[in-house]
Amino acid sequence: MAKPVVVGVDGSPSSLEAVETAAHEAALSGVGLRLVHAFGWSSIHPPRGGPPWNRAEAGVRELVDGTLVEAELRAHRIAPDTDITREVTAGEPVVVLEIESRTASLVVVGSRGLGAFGGLLLGSTAVHLASYGRCPVLVVRGRPHPTGPVLLAVDGSPAGERAVEFAFAEASVRGADLLALHVWNAWSERLPEGPDDQLRIVVDVDRLREEEQRLLDETLSPWRTRYPRVAVESRLVRSRIRPALIEASRDAQLIVAGARGRGGFGGLLLGSVSQALLQHAHCPVAVVRGAE
Known part of the structure; x- marks a missing residue:
């Protein structure tokens, strides 16, 4: 049985936007959609002043039912033919979604929340799921470019292989182009021989550029063969990693990154890059964990 798309629901505008995105993803993939409401507050960031409902004035079940x-x-408006199920469960939202991720093809969450999923900041929720979830996590944020490409952040590490696979699959079902962006830099050091000395020791930049281009080509090659209908543009950029990816996300409908890794990102943990994308990207962000 095909694994469903799971979406966290709390009734906030952000979570309802996530529901629409999740419905679209489920319809594209031909799988079911599972609406999950976690009935409980996070112990990490409990809401100030207690819960926003009064047990004496309103039934919790009625509030939850209305939200769902x-x-x-x-x-249904987005995906009328998709099988939709509901789940209401007690527990901390991140824990509930982590458990749901074990039997899901994708978990979708909004970037802001007011209810059950509002107790955690976006970064906490997304990073926790990206670190411990068993499937890709899609955080709905920004304004996706309707005709833009799927943007893939390539780092060339073995851990990033699943992110490459996910990006190609998304581009295929969306009928979109794929832009594979590999950002790299060369280490340099100023020699302190005098106040006006600007001499630097710089690695062989041309050789490094060739190596990074080869890494990018080798990363994409097998997936180009597997998805021949996906139009792929590979782009090698020497720049600061996070600003380059965030800027490129302006014209994308989705950006895909691995949860962590080393390699083309100049030694930075991809976790820090993915966190920056979750906070600052101009379009939805999918974070994909590598193989165990």
């Missing part, structure tokens, strides 16, 4: 009814209506 609205979410289901929105999902």
Whole structure:
């Protein structure tokens, strides 16, 4: 049985936007959609002043049902033929979604929350799921370019292989182009021989550029063969990693990055890069963990 797309629902505008995105993803992939509401507050960031509902004035079940009814209506408008199920469970949102990720093809969350998923900041929720979830995590943020490419952040590490696979699959089902961006830099050091001395020891930049280009080509080669209908543009950029990826996301409909890795990103852990994308990208961000 095909694994469903799971979306965290709390009734906030952000989570309802995530529901629409998740419904679209489920329809494209031909799988079911699972709406999940976690009934509980995170012990990490409990809401100030207690819960926003009054047990004496309103039934919790009615509030939850109303939230899920609205979410289901929105999902049906986006994907009328998709099988949609609901799940209401007690527990901390990140823990609930982590468990759900074990039987999901994709977990989708919004970038802001007001209810059950609002107790954690975006970074905490997304980084936790990216670190411990068992499937890709898509965080809905920014304004996706409707005709832009799927942007793949290539680092060339073995851990990033699943991110490459996910990006090609997304471009295929969306009928979109794929832009594979590999950002690199060369280490340099100023020699302190005098106040006006600008001499630097610099590695062989041309040789490094050739190596980085070869890494990019080798990373993409098998997936170009597997997805021959996907138009691929590979781009090698010497720049600061995070600003380059964030700027490139302006014209993308989705950016895909691995959860962590080393290699083309000049020694930076990809975790720090993915966190920057989750906070500052101009389009939705998919974070994909590598193989165990």
